Amino acid sequence: AQSVAQPEDQVNVAEGNPLTVKCTYSVSGNPYLFWYVQYPNRGLQFLLKYITGDNLVKGSYGFEAEFNKSQTSFHLKKPSALVSDSALYFCAVRDWANNLFFGTGTRLTVIP
Amino acid sequence: GAVVSQHPSWVICKSGTSVKIECRSLDFQATTMFWYRQFPKQSLMLMATSNEGSKATYEQGVEKDKFLINHASLTLSTLTVTSAHPEDSSFYICSAWDINTGELFFGEGSRLTVL
Numbered sequence: 001a002q003s004v005a006q007p008e009d010q011v012n013v014a015e016g017n018p019l020t021v022k023c024t025y026s027v028s029g030n031p032y033l034f035w036y037v038q039y040p041n042r043g044l045q046f047l048l049k050y051i052t053g054d055n056l057v058k059g060s061y062g063f064e065a066e067f068n069k070s071q072t073s074f075h076l077k078k079p080s081a082l083v084s085d086s087a088l089y090f091c092a093v094r095d096w097a098n099n100l101f102f103g104t105g106t107r108l109t110v111i112p
Numbered sequence: 113g114a115v116v117s118q119h120p121s122w123v124i125c126k127s128g129t130s131v132k133i134e135c136r137s138l139d140f141q142a143t144t145m146f147w148y149r150q151f152p153k154q155s156l157m158l159m160a161t162s163n164e165g166s167k168a169t170y171e172q173g174v175e176k177d178k179f180l181i182n183h184a185s186l187t188l189s190t191l192t193v194t195s196a197h198p199e200d201s202s203f204y205i206c207s208a209w210d211i212n213t214g215e216l217f218f219g220e221g222s223r224l225t226v227l
Contacts, residue, residue: 036218041203041223042220042221043118043218043220043221044207044218045218098209098216099161100146101158102155103155104155
């Protein structure tokens, strides 16, 4: 069965500092991994995905994620955090039936 | 880019009434749509998979008679919360597959409050 773990409920980072939001996964077969962001009372917005190819994936708003097969991780990163990046971030894995399974989410707060 | 529209975005209703939420793919055809429920400070829970022209596939623990899903066309799926009660209050989000690109797009969500 597919599963995703986000070990941190909350991440705080100062504006301008690099940020990392952690995600590990468990999947049979090749992993299809995604990151989404959710602002209050809004739906999810796609940030980036890993299907195949380069381990470093670049996405929207300056975010990137690194796929690490040996560590079964797909951490989200950004070199310099903005206050507007404060939101809820979800890691997800897609199964063979195209269902998405989400992690529990990590709330990122960027402190001015 | 592709857009998925949900309506209404906010709804308040009395206990015992039924509420319908619409999910539309605006510029692509979606043979498959998904309905999620999100509780406060929690992740999204997949409720059901909606397939155009056939019955929805419900996840374990989701009441079929409570949450009626209809996917009558390639651009519209509806979720009807029947005889709503306060415990049904939640944030409901739909998503739709663009069959041409393989991308999954999410609606903006619908917040249901049952008094």
